[in-house]
Amino acid sequence: MQTKQPDITRDKVLEAAFCEIHRSGFQAASIANILASTGLTKGALYHHFPTKQALGLAVVDEVIHRRLDVRFFTPLRQSEQPLETLLGILENIADRAQELVTLGCPLNNLMQEMSPLDPAFKKRLGDVLHAWRESVEIALQLAQGQGDLRPDVDCADAALFIVSAWEGCIGIAKNLQSPEALSVCSRQLQAYIRSLRTT
Amino acid sequence: MQTKQPDITRDKVLEAAFCEIHRSGFQAASIANILASTGLTKGALYHHFPTKQALGLAVVDEVIHRRLDVRFFTPLRQSEQPLETLLGILENIADRAQELVTLGCPLNNLMQEMSPLDPAFKKRLGDVLHAWRESVEIALQLAQGQGDLRPDVDCADAALFIVSAWEGCIGIAKNLQSPEALSVCSRQLQAYIRSLRTT
DNA sequence: ACACATCCATACCGGTCGGTATCTAATACC
């Protein structure tokens, strides 16, 4: 039994910061709130992170990126029927609809807020976005190789649009606070993807 | 020649507030910055608007809504070939690409930031969004009546998706700071719309 | 057991925020 567990403390701060940022955005996220929800103090936070910006960037790299990795990137990469996997992810997202509709996608929230304001955020967020696009693009290419996707489809362009439209759908559903709107949008996006298939 | 022109003062504040909010978001928008860019003082601002929130809501109603009205809603309503008009709007948007890519869509920016935080914002922004969806939906219905659109297309669902995807495309292009990405996305969205046409 | 680095709590700082009270001056009204 140890009274000091630095990495656990760091993780607690990261998790609390992620929640606070998810709720209020980065600029409006309050250090005091983050600390209050963890029971820690400023000494602990500023021992592990030099500035609020560094904390935010760590949230992007270590929380947001990892979550998307587990939920999207890895399943897509490991799939042998990538097109079905992609459609399945969009279909099954209704499970998380309430959470997504309430607060939106953490990645998109931060991109909209911070990309024009802070180059460091823009880069880190762009890296995550790139990983996402790439995983979708590779899935499409694989499907194309298997003959499931029309040969004239530009996989990179389609992947960019799928990710963009997906983020847009979550954003609009967030404003409407409507899980139903999200599933309507999701089905339209699935229709777009199916329109790329070989007939 | 008058030294006091209250409505002109009000418009100057509104315009400056719109720019500041467009640049920094609502919460990070500084009253002091708005006043500095107009040369006015707090006395003028708080004479016309009781709170910062009221100023923000007025920006939504009187600036953002009107701009979208001029650029999108009215052309769509007045068109006799609504599908072509819709596709044309998406195609010609490249003219404003630089501006959109730099700061994003004012409506979407505010929806992402404020809808979960402030019910008043959520309602006003929802009204603008509704007007947008409606104008697209009516255009699709008209096209369907003219036989240009497949009869099995649900115009309301398709309109929701078109608006959502469009906002998503602008948001992603903003992160990438790439007008090219916007036009790629725009073309994919046009392809989706064309896939709804009668063959 | 002693020195040293790590970890974290406390108290405090300057700056900025939105908002208000007060006062002057210009306009509209009769």
Add this chain to the structure above:
DNA sequence: GGTATTAGATACCGACCGGTATGGATGTGT
């Protein structure tokens, strides 16, 4: 032309912000 109302300037307030300096407690290497 006098009066009430509107328009706008100035000075100021408390609250909160991110960040820092300091000190004490805990673990670690020797």
